[in-house]
Amino acid sequence: MKRHKPLGKLLFWVLTTGFLLTLALMGYWMFPYMSDVFSEDRGWFLFMGLAVLLLIGLNGAIAVFIYRDASRMGMNTWLWMTAVIYIPNLIGLLIYFVVRQQHKRDGSVSAKEEYCPHCGHMIRTGE
Template sequence: MRNFKYLGMLVFWIITSGMLIFLAVAGYWMIPYMADMFNEDRVWFTITALAVLLFMGLYVTLGVFIYKDSSLKKMNTWLWLTAVFYIPNFMGVVLYFYARRRHKIPAANDMHTQICPHCGHIIHAGE
């Protein structure tokens, strides 16, 4: 179980690093063409900057929520972060909330259920 956590974290950061490098190269390539548009009218620059900051804030807030909520539900946090960030049109968020609703955590106070203190899986479910 622990190896899958680190594998998921590695996949998430590899994809994220690749995307950031791609965006940096694309931005560096596009700056000379966009400079004329932004120098002529400062309103477009302000609107664009605010839109980018708004979406970045939305994704950071969503990422923090998904990370905390999925760890409380004993779900694979890095898998869900990867799905939420990289499946387009917020379909990753829809999938997460559907899986979250279907994911059951056994009650800790149920005397017939024993839970492993290290991984949280059911050891024995007897009557």
């Protein structure tokens, strides 16, 4: 499983960079027309800015949760984080939880293993 980690990490950063560059280019293209849209009502501009920041914060919180949970479960963290963030409408999150439950049932995470309550790494394996 460890040999797939660099591939998942690369995929995550390529998609994230492409997404951010696309947003930057769209903003640059739309900038001359922004004054016409938001000149009458600054409240609309404030509302849209806060909505975008809220969505970015929510995606960041979900990404941190998936990264920590997938590493604790022994799953590919970067690949799952990429899938959850870039599959729209929280479908990726639902897929993750379904696969996570199947991963638990298959016995790949033993009940005899002990994990650190702070970082989630395995301390020792029971016999």
